[in-house]
Amino acid sequence: MDMYQQVLAIQPDNPLALEALRRLALQTQRWSVYVEVLTRSAECAESPEEAAQYLLAAARVQTKRLEVVDQALYTLLKALEYAPEDLVILRQIEILYEQNQRCDEVVKVLRREAEVTDDPRERVPILFKLGNILESELGQAEEAVTVLQEAVTLMPSYVPAKQALGR
Secondary structure, eight states: OHHHHHHHHHSTTOHHHHHHHHHHHHHTTOHHHHHHHHHHHHHTOSSHHHHHHHHHHHHHHHHHTSOOHHHHHHHHHHHHHHOTTOHHHHHHHHHHHHHTTOHHHHHHHHHHHHHHOOOHHHHHHHHHHHHHIIIIITOOHHHHHHHHHHHHHHOTTOHHHHHHHTO
16 A cells, blocks of 8 residues: 555556555555545546546545544535536435434535436425425425425326325
8 A cells, every 4th residue: 555655645646556545445444545545536537527426435435434424524515516416416415414404404405406307206206305394394384385386296196295285
């Protein structure tokens, strides 16, 4: 590992050294090193999508292995800068905000998810969840009704949204 780190000290964007360090850090379960190398790989990535995927991987390790949720959230927000319409990244951010009971932030993320989702079969459940949080967690009943009505308009057969409007 030291040899590859020396290479990176001289040539910080050396793809072979970065790949080797990623592999070694993963194999040896040196999670902090792995996150550091993934983050560095994102900075040297050839495309925004590739950078976002490195950062997503880093955030997952930060969450599951290192249990540093705040750092993981920061990493995901950075990944979102590279791929602002990536639903996987958005959903990971949503999950972390939910775990930390940050309902205002969950609402923002759900709104973004709904914006970038074209398929009504995927969009309607997002709107339903958004409506529920607006109503039950934030006490914004009028806004919840508007969101739920949009869900029913998009998919009249979606029973949960219809039932929620009937309350």
